[in-house]
Amino acid sequence: MKPVKTLNSTLWSSIYCSASKYNIAVYTSKIKYCVLFAGFSLAIITFILTSSYLFHLAIALVVFSVIAVNIYLANSFHTKQPQYRMLVTTQGSIQFIDNRGQVSKPMQLLDKSRASALGCWLVAQVSLADGQEQRRNGFIFKDSVSAQNYSRLVRVIRSL
8 A cells, every 4th residue: 555645744744734623503593592582571570570460461471482482493493504604723713604605804712712501702803904903702602503513612712
């Protein structure tokens, strides 16, 4: 068997270079809508709390609404299309790709990025053409990405 010529000096360095980038697809999050709906419901209950009769009616309405929203979300997310994609390297470089295939400028994740049980808070810095730097923040819910990609993203954030 004859060894295959690669661009790098060894086969292992070639494998490492190709495996150090992750293409992560980000989908619409169910948790996001549930959190927004719960906040809205809590505001309504707080507003109606002044009357005990209306309070019980509001509780019944919120419970019914939560059930209806969960049924809707369960049925509407069967065929998911990604909202956008991200290219993330193990060193923390990140680029966003929209559905039209346009790639953003490369950004560097900062050590202020955090991972939690609900998702990842990303803090990235991009260098502009005039030499200035701009920070961008964003939150990615845990259910927006696959379990494997979420683990990869958490690993990258913790290594910063």
